[in-house]
Ligand code: ZN
């Protein structure tokens with residue numbers, strides 16, 4: 001009778017779940033058609049039916065039920081624990097699943113207590129017990145308990161089980177004991193699978209040891225998508241962006257389909273490098289694999305298009321996203337601001353708050369940037385105040401940077417100085433550098449002198465400060481001071497950061513430095529530069545030599561700026577792009593005044609759009625004008 005009732009109730013349970021969850025039911029056992037994971041509500045419902053049928057303490061029935069619950073993303077450990085203790089002679093299967101629930105819970109350490117209980121009541125653990133126990137110790141970062149578990153693994157004889165070994169490597173990596181993890185990894189080379197390698201690889205990635213990641217990746221007997229994703233992530237997180245993109249290419253050549261993590265990572269690498277072709281390629285991979293426009297992918301695409309100079313495309317993605325989170329909005333607001341579309345950024349921010357989202361500090365970086373790029377001084381001050389008063393966000397150095405830029409742009413240099421002096425922590429020298437730039441633009445020689453000298457004291461090795469100060473003197477035609485500052489710079493051997501410009505063409509990156517003759521097509525490039533110079537000269541362009549030091553001969557001065565890296569990149573762009581195509585360049589330093597004029601002239605005379613991304617913003621050169629309105 002009991003056997004009949006048990007079968008009957010199991011069948012009815014599984015039919016109920018089958019109807020709801022499965023299209024095809026397997027029929028060899030009623031239990032096998034229970035869904036793989038159950039919600040707490042469903043479990044309780046089933047549990048209640050078992051109790052009313054008098055089968056509540058049946059370990060054979062409760063085991064699979066708890067196992068299905070343990071598969072769900074958030075397993076309620078107290079409930080499992082209570083069920084475990086309600087059963088008189090629990091089996092190891094039930095114990096393991098209860099430990100598994102603990103591993104996922106807020107209190108993973110509890111599973112060690114359960115294990116101790118198991119041992120006391122004579123319940124023999126198996127390899128799953130240790131796998132779940134080690135998972136718990138990893139999640140709890142319980143080093144001492146984990147080491148004890150390791151001892152039991154060896155003592156009870158599961159040291160050669162690959163799942164348990166993977167758990168051990170994972171546990172030591174999670175607890176930042178990379179050396180111990182490597183020791184376990186090396187101990188039994190015959191007892192490894194692709195997961196073991198991936199776990200070790202992940203440990204090195206998290207530890208930032210990119211050299212060891214590369215080495216291990218090279219030694220792997222087989223690699224799956226996870227291995228590639230770890231390698232690519234390792235490169236990108238360590239700033240080796242080009243290597244990351246190269247790995248992505250190799251992975252695709254092997255015919256592997258990327259996962260979401262890889263796509264988001266390579267989108268970020270393309271964005272950081274400003275490589276539109278590369279970014280577009282990733283987008284086409286996303287479309288061809290039919291990846292849904294999830295929040296991470298959509299946000300990655302917005303960021304990539306914005307940072308690669310295609311703000312319109314970023315808007316298309318933003319509007320197409322079915323679901324957005326704060327990061328998606330931030331990417332769009334910051335993107336609009338970086339492109340000088342301040343009003344649009346602010347109205348998007350208003351929409352963002354009216355839809356009930358709560359801004360975070362990055363949102364305000366975008367908002368304040370939008371105000372500063374559009375010259376909205378009082379609006380900027382309003383948002384700066386709103387940030388701390390309405391949202392309780394303490395301004396960080398970046399927010400101060402935006403405010404200093406905002407005030408400096410408007411010529412309110414003394415107000416900006418006031419603000420910097422009010423900052424409670426040591427202000428970043430970048431704030432003073434920003435202000436120095438403002439002094440130069442507004443011709444404030446005395447203030448500039450004061451700030452410039454302060455900066456040189458703060459950071460005597462930073463070349464840019466000397467150049468800016470010398471620029472201020474040059475603008476005021478104080479040539480003796482220009483010479484003095486220049487000598488000071490040479491004497492102190494300031495580090496000169498080499499300027500470079502990057503252009504993407506025919507699937508390759510081409511990097512130029514000033515006066516570069518390293519490119520295989522350099523004779524053509526210089527010839528093209530001459531032609532461009534001649535044409536824009538006829539169009540009325542005159543080289544402006546004032547930012548260059550006074551003690552260079554006039555002609556030399558002209559030559560020195562004629563060969564700045566972005567000009568070589570532009571000339572190369574003329575060689576490799578079709579007539580009328582936009583030329584996109586990424587530059588690491590600020591664009592100099594003369595190259596800015598040069599680019600404007602080229603955009604007018606040749607009717608070419610040129611988009612330059614420099615250290616902090618975009619310059620869209622079109623029909624002789626620039627989107628930055630000549631303030632940068
Ligand atoms: Zn230049």
Ligand code: ZN
Nearest residue numbers: 619626628630
């Ligand atoms: Zn500009």
